[in-house]
Amino acid sequence: MSTTSGQNLSLGKLKRAISSSIASYTNANTSLGNASGNATDTKMSEFSIDAVASLTGFTYLWEQTSEDYTVNFTNAGSRFLTKIGNRTDNFTWTKTGNLGVTFGGADYIASVTAPSITNTGGAGAGSFNQSGSLQAKFHEDGQSDGYNDHATNYNTNVTKAIEVVDTYGGVPSCLLFGSPVSKSDGTIVNVEDLNVGDEILTVSLPGSTDEDEGTDWKSDTFNITGSYTQHSASIMRVMYEFSQHYYDINSGSEYITGEHHILHKQSGSQYWGWKTAPNFQVGDYLMDKQGNEVVIDSLVINQDSDGYEVVQLDVEPDDFYIGQTFLVHNKGSNSEPSYPSTLWQNATGDFNLHLLDGDTGISGENVVSGLKTIELSNGSGNSSFSCQQPSNGNIELKVSVSTSGDPGVSGTGNSATGFGNTQSSVAVASTYYMRFQLIETKANPGDLSAEDRTITITNNGVSNTDIDINCRFESL
Numbered sequence: 351m352s353t354t355s356g357q358n359l360s361l362g363k364l365k366r367a368i369s370s371s372i373a374s375y376t377n378a379n380t381s382l383g384n385a386s387g388n389a390t391d392t393k394m395s396e397f398s399i400d401a402v403a404s405l406t407g408f409t410y411l412w413e414q415t416s417e418d419y420t421v422n423f424t425n426a427g428s429r430f431l432t433k434i435g436n437r438t439d440n441f442t443w444t445k446t447g448n449l450g451v452t453f454g455g456a457d458y459i460a461s462v463t464a465p466s467i468t469n470t471g472g473a474g475a476g477s478f479n480q481s482g483s484l485q486a487k488f489h490e491d492g493q494s495d496g497y498n499d500h501a502t503n504y505n506t507n508v509t510k511a512i513e514v515v516d517t518y519g520g521v522p523s524c525l526l527f528g529s530p531v532s533k534s535d536g537t538i539v540n541v542e543d544l545n546v547g548d549e550i551l552t553v554s555l556p557g558s559t560d561e562d563e564g565t566d567w568k569s570d571t572f573n574i575t576g577s578y579t580q581h582s583a584s585i586m587r588v589m590y591e592f593s594q595h596y597y598d599i600n601s602g603s604e605y606i607t608g609e610h611h612i613l614h615k616q617s618g619s620q621y622w623g624w625k626t627a628p629n630f631q632v633g634d635y636l637m638d639k640q641g642n643e644v645v646i647d648s649l650v651i652n653q654d655s656d657g658y659e660v661v662q663l664d665v666e667p668d669d670f671y672i673g674q675t676f677l678v679h680n681k682g683s684n685s686e687p688s689y690p691s692t693l694w695q696n697a698t699g700d701f702n703l704h705l706l707d708g709d710t711g712i713s714g715e716n717v718v719s720g721l722k723t724i725e726l727s728n729g730s731g732n733s734s735f736s737c738q739q740p741s742n743g744n745i746e747l748k749v750s751v752s753t754s755g756d757p758g759v760s761g762t763g764n765s766a767t768g769f770g771n772t773q774s775s776v777a778v779a780s781t782y783y784m785r786f787q788l789i790e791t792k793a794n795p796g797d798l799s800a801e802d803r804t805i806t807i808t809n810n811g812v813s814n815t816d817i818d819i820n821c822r823f824e825s826l
Contacts, residue, residue: 363497364397367490368433396427397434401502402488405510412515415589416463419510421486440490447482449514467516480514524660526596526605529674534582541661549582551639552671572622583665593660597627598650603675607660611679613637624679636676653736653806721756722784735773738804747803747819748787753779761785
């Protein structure tokens with residue numbers, strides 16, 4: 351490159367740009383040799399730029415994670431970044447809106463860390479997102495009359511609009527702790543034991559969209575026959591999260607959250623695409639590390655309000671990798687996370703189910719509770735209800751659900767589902783009406799102290815709330 355027309359080729363200003371604060375650049379004596387570290391044949395243009403071009407980085411930053419954001423320059427000389435761009439004194443980083451982020455490093459690259467977001471009132475993920483802009487100003491030693499004051503956007507903020515995402519409720523797209531992952535050298539380690547720089551196994555997907563391009567990689571489709579070519583992906587980030595649910599695919603072949611995209615092919619279709627577990631059906635296909643089509647023969651959701659430890663990986667150059675068994679995608683943090691649209695209004699409340707030996711509930715008979723209702727807003731798609739069973743095995747807990755009225759003691763009133771351990775396809779409604787059934791599975795179980803159980807209610811594959819059930823048997 352060359353210096354720009356009209357640029358003040360001041361060695362004093364150059365000294366101020368590459369050194370500690372100087373009261374007056376007119377008294378700052380230096381030479382090109384000193385400025386370059388005693389390199390020979392140094393040119394003034396090697397420290398020059400034409401413009402501060404842009405501020406780039408991910409648009410969506412998940413809470414409690416960090417990403418790098420970069421100031422980009424047009425026609426930067428060969429010594430600009432190492433002598434001027436790497437000095438924090440030459441940059442001022444700020445934020446606008448309600449962003450609670452903090453800056454680290456903050457020369458021409460800043461590590462931006464998102465805060466933890468407090469989620470209240472049983473709200474769904476995404477309810478308390480923070481939005482605003484990151485701003486970076488390049489002004490050498492904080493001065494308006496710098497060596498590069500000729501450059502476009504010198505001493506002017508360049509901005510990047512971002513959103514910090516409230517992940518409460520299951521947004522993290524992750525693998526469960528304990529999931530074995532194949533490294534490229536053939537060894538297998540648990541996902542939580544991977545480190546940045548490790549090489550793990552992936553396969554080629556010709557024509558796939560890079561998530562950094564900001565386009566919708568989730569719309570990619572592939573019509574590929576035969577085997578895939580295996581190669582390696584390098585781990586760039588390892589992040590740890592909690593999720594209130596995960597899916598067990600094919601009895602332990604993969605433990606994965608419901609927001610994590612997996613290469614999937616619907617039964618009867620010739621096209622592969624990126625889909626999430628709530629959209630799978632038994633009989634569909636997933637892709638293993640050899641490129642084989644593996645039929646989905648079981649799909650079970652596990653839920654716990656206390657949360658499960660999960661691990662989220664970011665890999666390059668491809669944005670996908672082999673999980674425990676199947677080809678899965680990155681978190682896609684340059685795209686808006688698909689947090690659930692469901693928000694439960696009267697989220698959680700205790701509910702007592704009580705049975706005495708000698709009542710009509712012994713020897714395999716049952717007691718049916720009174721009516722319990724729960725409201726939801728902003729729902730879409732079907733909902734599911736999952737009963738967590740008492741660990742002692744003396745009681746079986748079931749639920750019947752109606753969208754139009756009391757299911758009654760039979761569990762079938764008002765077109766209700768009938769009593770079952772799970773109800774997985776209940777139409778969306780403004781109010782659900784539920785009856786609960788206790789069955790004593792062992793005769794004369796003896797005294798049983800109160801034991802909380804949970805019925806977890808899920809919409810769009812994400813657990814939004816639960817009802818705590820207090821089950822109790824007592825001997826007369």
